[in-house]
Amino acid sequence: QAEEYQRDAHKPAITTDGFQIEIAANIGSVEDAEKAVVAGAEAVGLLRSEFLYMERLNEPTEEEQAEKIGAILEVMGKERPVIIRTLDVGGDKPLPYLPMPHEENPFLGVRGVRIGIERPSILRRQVRAILSQAHKGHARIMYPMISALDELRAVNALVREEQKNLGVEHVEVGIMIEVPSAALMADKLAQEVDFFSIGTNDLTQYVMAIDRGHPGLASRADALHPAVLRMIELTVRAANDAGKWVGVCGGLASQIEAVPVLIGLGIKELSVSVPALPEVKHKVRTVSMEESCKLAQAALDCADTSDVKDLLKSQS
Ligand code: PEP
Ligand code: MG
Numbered sequence: 182q183a184e185e186y187q188r189d190a191h192k193p194a195i196t197t198d199g200f201q202i203e204i205a206a207n208i209g210s211v212e213d214a215e216k217a218v219v220a221g222a223e224a225v226g227l228l229r230s231e232f233l234y235m236e237r238l239n240e241p242t243e244e245e246q247a248e249k250i251g252a253i254l255e256v257m258g259k260e261r262p263v264i265i266r267t268l269d270v271g272g273d274k275p276l277p278y279l280p281m282p283h284e285e286n287p288f289l290g291v292r293g294v295r296i297g298i299e300r301p302s303i304l305r306r307q308v309r310a311i312l313s314q315a316h317k318g319h320a321r322i323m324y325p326m327i328s329a330l331d332e333l334r335a336v337n338a339l340v341r342e343e344q345k346n347l348g349v350e351h352v353e354v355g356i357m358i359e360v361p362s363a364a365l366m367a368d369k370l371a372q373e374v375d376f377f378s379i380g381t382n383d384l385t386q387y388v389m390a391i392d393r394g395h396p397g398l399a400s401r402a403d404a405l406h407p408a409v410l411r412m413i414e415l416t417v418r419a420a421n422d423a424g425k426w427v428g429v430c431g432g433l434a435s436q437i438e439a440v441p442v443l444i445g446l447g448i449k450e451l452s453v454s455v456p457a458l459p460e461v462k463h464k465v466r467t468v469s470m471e472e473s474c475k476l477a478q479a480a481l482d483c484a485d486t487s488d489v490k491d492l493l494k495s496q497s
Pocket of ligand 2 (some may be wrong): 325
């Protein structure tokens, strides 16, 4: 079956009633980008830029960062947009060259975009590296862990400043929606970005108040919980009202049975792990938007994760 999916991997993912969904890849390296193209990726929905330098003991220079980003943009080409997420460390992801003070609750501490705001010179170098390579492909910039409008404004101001400094024209910017406050305030945030991408891994962790890596509890942090689905619905509705699009780059997008729920909620881009690309495309081709919308509404009305799972089983 995997061979059958791969055979059609380079065809678009269009529902039986004619709605095309963009199927993108989550990557962390130039090699991933090459594999993603082979597996039929139409875009990169998430480049986890911290993975480019995980093993480094000192901060990569602006030129070193530019080199890898440029290589990835060239592999993907002008036709495939690449969402480059700015450094997302802290919490569960330490960086050897960025020692962080001890925190009681690192997932609620200086993580994601908060590091860039505290230490703007690091963020600035990264943003300059991205902007300097933008001409090589279709680059988009995304900020992780946005929890309030003032954070978004601070980083947007820095990006605009560097755009001016480097003479780069408009680059689309977006934010991860992975903190409940961002989902709740999506209508306001949508005014100042071009797109949203929902990080269901962290969103679930923060909605359910369950550490995503907790040995005993993590299995209860299920992105199919109706509370998480309602957050997604809220986000999409706010974005649509503002004329912006929403993707999902968290693990839920790679869960085949969740695909109709997500597209039924109005998600336009599914960004999935490279091995999942052909099957997710195949799944989209087997469902209709009309049925998916009904399924999504039914899922929103479920009382618990197990009800959502039963609902999805009854469909397949
Ligand atoms: C997420 O939180 O869902 C996400 C995609 O980001 P990461 O897994 O890198 O935290
Ligand atoms: Mg995350």
